[in-house]
Amino acid sequence: MTFAQKLDQAARATEERLSALLDKLAGPQAASARLSAAMRHALLGGGKRFRPFLVVESAALFGLPITAAIDTACALECVHCYSLAHDDLPAMDNDILRRGQPTVWHAYDEWTAILAGDALLTLAFEILARPSAHADPDVRAELVLELAKASGARGMVGGQSLDLEAEKLATAEPLGIDGIRRLQGMKTGALIRFAASAGAILAKAGADDRDRLARYGDDLGFAFQIADDLLDVEGSEVEVGKAVAKDAQAGKATLVSLMGLEAARSKLRALEQDAKHLMTHYGPRGATLAEAATFVVNRRS
């Protein structure tokens, strides 16, 4: 199978399972049909499903089949999609388009988008706490703990707050490279680190494997952000599927604007090499995650 086929396979498995979980756990019985539909819109409106793919592939490093990782992949995607639904709100980024589709608040309204996001975040932890996520309750509790840490005030939500503070508050100090690096490490890096580490948790692997995968995830998250900034500068709206050059137009400092184009591209290559090197430890099994590093560096949307 090619890398693209593997990515596609994980995406389809994730979407099938997410659809079944939505029907079962947020479905019609006694629930709000409007809320369920908005959750479905937020969750099944496209996307590469790159985070679920990382969960599936990090589990495969330890010989686990896709079925053993799919619920964890779905829980993570619920968190990612809830964060998009909230970030797109008028009070935050005020976006009306996401993956070429209307954002949740634009398709419904603000309160529905807020509640759909709340329900998706809650659903993520319900999925991880169910025995179908893993037979061992110790593993389930650890998945909940690590996903909560990655998603909360010291992770994704904290990063989004720092980002909006820099953008919206007149009193905010301009962020330097270190500040942006920390912000992005929280806002996008923490979930990617969780995705890469999840396989080690599911396989009850030792501290060495966890550390290695966390470092791989950090490389990937950093690379992801630089690539995103480069796309904002270089990409076209059709390729990216959302408004581009927004950062530049907003006069917003990015890693690329502070480092310069050449240094950013060079850092991107260094991160790719480090990530690939970490995967050599796993021999042939590590090949797909090594390719994933190249995929992140070269992505055009």
Added chain:
Amino acid sequence: MTFAQKLDQAARATEERLSALLDKLAGPQAASARLSAAMRHALLGGGKRFRPFLVVESAALFGLPITAAIDTACALECVHCYSLAHDDLPAMDNDILRRGQPTVWHAYDEWTAILAGDALLTLAFEILARPSAHADPDVRAELVLELAKASGARGMVGGQSLDLEAEKLATAEPLGIDGIRRLQGMKTGALIRFAASAGAILAKAGADDRDRLARYGDDLGFAFQIADDLLDVEGSEVEVGKAVAKDAQAGKATLVSLMGLEAARSKLRALEQDAKHLMTHYGPRGATLAEAATFVVNRRS
């Protein structure tokens, strides 16, 4: 100790522990100071802490000390307070006053209130997944599962959606008694049922105890809602600490407006008696939760 002293003791223990958890888990290190402050505003702005009290007292039925129940009580309070921060938003109930204090969005702004709510919901599951919540990971996973079910699309968030649909959508069918009962059972009842059942989960009690406490929680939740509607009709703004008669002014159907004042008061007494009767099973240990039923029925704010 009197009932009021017990309620106060649980409230103070909850607030002390919440403050420590906020410092430790959402505190300054790398996090956003603004976000942490908004979370603190949402969480420590007063309130009776009735749900935490129910957790503590349901655990006491099985001989568990307050220290064994306090983290679960705090997690539940995080969910309750996040829901208030989001419900108060302009896009939802548009309230500027809560417990006599500015609501989170009014004290900060909308995006900060959305993110503080998101972070509090996430924190709830982080608290439950940590070993300090319970030594047995099976219990921790079950607490996460039950709290998520009570809080999500088929619980609290679903109920809030049904409520806003009835209020804001021109196409919505008017709700009858059964519809409002179901809505309220989700919106406020599910968390109260979780609170009452939590002691049985923490004590690894059998199905009989869980069913009994769930039924007690359902009685209490229903009574809580009728009492709330009665306060909206009969209370004064000073006693309640927020705007009253909003439902009547909005022409909104409530249990009381549909049942009539006398039938509502009579139902309230019947629920009180049933809840008290369920607690006789626990002998002297059940006395406090029996008193709690009277407290709910007679509350003036």
